[in-house]
Amino acid sequence: MLPSFSYVTRHTGFRGTIKNSPSDFVVTEIEVPEHLQGVSRAEPLQRTGEVLPERSSPCPQQPKKRRVEAPPAAGGDPGRAGGGCSAPPGTNHRESEPDLKPGLKEGGMLDSLLGKSMSELLNKFACDVKDAWDLENNADCSSREFSLGPVPDKKTRADLHSAVRQKFPFLLTASKDSEMIVKGNADYRELCRLVTEKETSDFFKFLDAKLENATFSFEPDGNKEHRKIVHHFISRKFGKLLETKSFTVTDVNDQPNVSIVVRFREKRWSGKRSAGGFQEKQDVYTAFTLQKENLETLEAIGLLAAELGVLPSDFSYTGIKDKKAITYQPMVVKKVTPERLKEIGNKMENKGMKIHNIHLACQHLKLGQLKGNHFDIVVRDLKHHSHDDSSADLKKRISEAMENVEIKGFVNYYGPQRFGQGQNVQTDQIGLALLNEKMVKAVKLFFTPEDTDDPVNNAKRYFLQTEDAKGALGMLPEFKVREKMLLRALHRYGVNHEGCTKGWLNIPHSMRIFYVHAYCSKIWNEAASYRLQIYGSKVVEGDLVFSEQDESYFLNDKVHVVTAPEESANKYSINQVVLPMVGHSIKYPSNKVGQWYRERLSKDELQMCKFRVSPLQLNIPGCYRPILKNIQNLSYFLQSNEEGIGIEDNHLTESKVSLHISFDLDPSCYATVCLREIMKCDL
Incomplete structure (x- = not known):
């Protein structure tokens, strides 16, 4: 596995086998409360054979971000304070959300999507727009545009639209073919003249998020004429999308006052981008817990996508899970209703999957957006490292190993599943070819078959021998989505540098x-x-x-x-x-x-x-x-493999006992790497 790699502890360890069957290696993703409804603390996902009751409660509000308050805008009431997302009585709104550092999440996302230099240019453009507004330079405000360049991948464009607007609510984003354009939002500037900039920023973030059943409240405002102007502005600009109403509320001085509350209209909206630059069509997001056995995460998604008639890119998840295991992880699929997902449940069971806990969601999940993973593992065929060692107390060695790793941790290596353990071509080889822009080589590495006689590897073998993409397409099973996407593009554009480049662009960015x-x-x-x-x-x-x-x-x-x-x-x-x-x-x-x-x-x-x-x-x-990581909530016990035979206190018979281990690890930590440190052997 990691033959020349280091250990951090010095105990002797022991030998054993893992993953004798998928049930010997059970992985459960520890969910994050902020992103999953109805959970009060981080805990392992529910693991049950039954589909849990659907959650129909409205989406939680996003945590409020700490901002520097701007002075009251021109035309507004100078006595009014900055606004927030406080909701009227009876609205589902969470108080005392943890503050986030301003722009941290969105800034990191933009750096990742655009690269640091382009992200810095975008920041400069945003500052220039604000400066022009401050100078009342109308001509400059209306004509200035900034190009983020071509972004061919649809999901990347969507992520970029969202990230730009969340960090810079005063900007509009638009797509011209695959090119993304950014410019100042005149509607934002107009609203700033009526309310504070904080309220304006929060309002446009609320509008861009489009969370079903969510509401937004402007700060209490005792000026009826001023409220009327705000009502008219929202009706004129966003009337097809939003509706407003005045509610009596209690202000900061415990005095009755009136606040404008905004909500999305109940009817489904459709159509093109409005004058305010916002997509008016709302996508359906359905969340569920995927239980899979002896399947790769991406392979499971391919099977689900083929059955539901959607693209693999319509699925989102927080991490890749082991193949040779039973795993539980949250997922979200776009454009599929909970009812439709329920319909395919029985078919999926025949393919090694079960779908639990189906409910409506607010948005996609993101890679890395998880608390960690809980593992329940059985190590069988326990034995000493060598025959010379057989007189040692194996039970004592196991205890010593557990204690050492619990105190000192383990080296935080990436595990073998990251690279495609045992495959003729490992994923890192393809990655290196892509980084060197050797597109044809990357394609041929991708289609290198394993030494088995099955439809998938026969199709790969045929393609490498003939470069007949169309013929290989017909040989592949439907669920091999990545292979089919790549082959369709190769059939259209050819197996040359340009064709292979377009082939790679044809599969999702993730x-x-x-x-x-x-x-x-x-x-x-x-x-x-x-x-x-x-x-x-x-x-x-x-x-x-x-x-x-x-x-x-x-x-x-x-x-x-x-x-x-x-x-x-x-x-x-x-x-x-x-x-x-x-x-x-x-x-x-x-x-x-x-x-x-x-x-x-x-x-x-x-x-x-x-x-x-x-x-x-x-x-x-x-x-x-x-470099190092620690194990959490470690527990273990020994169990005899033969019914009716107990475990002696001072000696274990080799191979007659199995070790049952339970522990939690942080995201991106590998249980196989932790076990390697415990056992002092490659698995």
Whole structure:
């Protein structure tokens, strides 16, 4: 698995086998309360054979973001305070939401989607628009546009539309063919003349989110004539989409006052983008828990998409789960109703899937948007590492291993499933070809068959021998969605550089970037091993550390380079050391590890800044990953494999006992890697 990689603990360990059957390896995603309705705390997803009752409650409001209050806008009531999303009595609204740092989430998203340099240009354009407004430069305001360039992938465009508007509510986004254009929103500016800028910003974010049953309240306003002007503005600009009504509320001084409340009209709206620049058609999102057995996540999505008649890109999830396991994870599918999802339940059971907990949702899930994973694992065929060792107390060795890893943690390697364990071509090889823009090579690696005689591998073998994309298409099963998408484009455009480029563009962005991330993960594994081999657990000058807890591992300004005095003072622990996932916007250690990165990337013909693949719309800014991770909520017990035979206190008979382990891991941590540290053997 990881033959030359390091361990962090020194116990002897033991041998055993995992994944004898899928039921020996059960993975349950720990859900995040902010993104799943009706959950009061982070907990493993419900695991049951029955479909749970549907949740029909309205979507929760998004957490309020801390903003700097602007002075009252011209034309507004100077005595009015800044607005928020406070709802009238009886409205489902959550109080005391945790504050978020301004623009943190959206800013990180924009950097990821656009790249740092383009994101900075967009920031400058946004500031210029605001400056022109402040100078009342009407001609400049109405004519200025900024192009974000071509964005061929539909889902990437949608994510970009949302990210720009959430960070800059005063901007409009529009698509001309595949090119994205940004300009100032005249409606935003007009509303700023009536209410405070904070209220205006919150209102346009509410409008852009389009959460079903959600409401927005302007601050209490005792001026009837002024309220009338606001009512008329909303009716004139957004009357087909919104309706307003005045409610009596209690203001901050506990005095009765009147507030304008806005909500979406009950009828389904349709049509093209309105004058305000907002899409008026509302998509249906259905959330569910997917239980799968002996299936890859992307393979399961392909089967579901084929059955439902939608695209794989209409599904969203927070992480890729093991194939050789029973796994439970939340998903959201767009354009499919809960009733339609229920209809296919029985068919999916025949394909190794069960669908639980079906309910309406607000929006897509995002990769990495999870609390962690809970594992229930059975290790069978327990034995010592060698015959010379057989006299040792195996039960004591197991206890020692569990205690050591619980205290010291494990090396945070990416696991073998990240790379396609046992395959003739691993995913990181395809990722490297894509980064080097060797599109034909990447396609041929993608279609390299395994040494088995089945329809999928026969189709791949046929394509490599003949380059007959149409013939290979007819040989593939319907659920092999990625392969079919690629082959359709190759049939149309040819198996040359241009045709293969268009072929890769024909599959969803999340699938394209999966291969590049696999390459980045491989480099990180090698870097972690090198770092531990030359420096061990000592924090040395030039190491990168995060000095604060719970920080985003994407932010350069939170990464600190250890100085010589800090090394001498032992200021930091190895648990705070991070290594970069390669990308164009990260910093590298300033010690021997940094030099290792440069030499390793040079070996693969990659320069330090070459982590944008413009023809494929792939942008890899990079991030940081802790070298060590800790296990949480660890428990275990031993069980005899033979009925009626007990376990002796001081000795275990090899292979007659199985070890049952239960624990939680943070997102992007691998249970197989943790078990490797516990057992001191490759699995």
